[in-house]
Amino acid sequence: MRHEIAKAIIEDGRLKYVNKKLPGGRIKVHLIYDAIEETISETEVARLVRETSGIYKDIDVEAESRELRRSWERNVRD
Numbered sequence: 001m002r003h004e005i006a007k008a009i010i011e012d013g014r015l016k017y018v019n020k021k022l023p024g025g026r027i028k029v030h031l032i033y034d035a036i037e038e039t040i041s042e043t044e045v046a047r048l049v050r051e052t053s054g055i056y057k058d059i060d061v062e063a064e065s066r067e068l069r070r071s072w073e074r075n076v077r078d
Contacts, residue, residue, distance in 0.1 A: 032052075
């Protein structure tokens, strides 16, 4: 099984935008979204990180997150 990331916008339960063509047939997805109204407990965050970090084996999650944050900080000044 291969994993790919597609950026999408869903409004009122309907797909409004997808940044690339999705494959035909049935696909299994894992939705990750911002929920401003609620916060997630630290134990739930740890569980989600464990669950999703296994998708990409041999990746140093902490180093990747540091690099991502560093790139965000650089982009703020641009």
